[in-house]
Amino acid sequence: MTKILGISGSLRERSYNTALLRAAAELAPPAAEIEVFDLSAIPLYNDDVEAAGDPEPVAALRAAVAEADALLLATPEYNRGTSGVLKNAIDWLSRPALASVLRWKPVAIMGASSGRGGTRRAQQQVRDALLFPGAVVLEQPEVAVPTAWERFDPDLQLTDENIGAAVTELLAGLVEVTQHNQPVAA
Secondary structure, three states, X not given: OEEEEEEEOOOOOOOHHHHHHHHHHHHOOOOEEEEEEOOOOOOOOOHHHHHHOOOHHHHHHXXXXXXXXXXXXXXXXXXXXXXXXXXXXXXXXXXXXXXXXXXXXXXXXEEEOOOOOOOHHHHHHHHHHHHOOOOEEOOOOOEEEOOHHHOEOOOOOEOOHHHHHHHHHHHHHHHXXXXXHOXXXX
């Protein structure tokens, strides 16, 4: 079983990105399970705070990432970039440098936006932020959901079959990369 940790970069109660993660959990292949982590308790990154020891919410996030086989990040796009919430979480997770829980961790990125461009610019910023800590980021397929209000019903259930198919393909790719990324038992 591939354990995937889903993280939404949006804290809104009616977030399309969190809804996209819930849809992904429903669309996950039988060999995978997705658990969603809530970032709302993560404090702003501060090197002085880190030097004194990780705050409990950060320790819980690090542990969840360490226990997961892969990550599925859902980023909104604000002002042509990713959310501060998601970037902040990546900053915490990227520490300590060159030995973080992100090193060699397979990661897939997707996102939903009310704009017509989807979340392509935000996703690129997330990819860039994951480069230094050494995460293994899937480049394809791309799941950038534009005009999200047209893709979800009032209960935030995904209704767009094409988006559902793209999420399914993304998850299959993430599981495949994760299986190839696992150490071989002797």
